Ligand code: FES
C-alpha cells in the first residue's frame with residue numbers, strides 16, 4: 001500500500017508492505033542511515049525518531065498506519081539550534097565512543113528538552129528521560145553530563 005509521509009520536512013510517497021516497520025522504510029527505502037537498527041524489539045532506543053513530534057522506537061511502528069504523519073530523524077534534528085547544542089555537548093563531554101547509539105539519544109534528549117521532561121537537569125530527571133536508550137560504550141556518565149551542559153546553556157540564554 002502507498003503511504004504519504006512528511007519526512008524531515010518534505011512529503012514523500014512510499015509503497016510499503018503490511019508488515020513493514022517505519023525503521024525499514026526510513027533506512028532501506030529512504031536511505032536515512034542515521035536511524036539505527038539495534039535490537040529490533042523496542043529495547044535499545046537506537047531507532048528512535050520523532051513521530052508527530054513524539055519519540056517512538058521506529059522498529060515497533062508499522063509504516064502502513066502512518067499515512068499523513070510527520071517524521072523527524074536525528075540527522076535532521078542535529079541541524080536545528082537545539083540539536084546542534086546537544087551534539088556539541090555530547091562531543092565536549094566525551095559522550096560518544098562508537099557512536100551507534102547517539103542518533104537515538106539525540107532524538108530522545110531533543111524531545112525531552114522540548115517537552116519539558118528534562119527541565120532542571122538533575123540526575124533523576126535525566127535518567128528517567130533516557131531510560132529507553134542503551135549505550136554499550138560510555139557508561140552514561142558523560143551522556144548525563146552532556147545533557148546537563150545543554151540545560152545550563154539554555155538557562156544561560158533564558159530559553160523556555
Ligand atoms: S532497534 Fe528499535 S528499539 Fe532497538
Ligand code: FES
Pocket residue numbers: 095096097098099100101102134135136137138
Ligand atoms: S557510544 Fe557506543 S553504543 Fe553508545
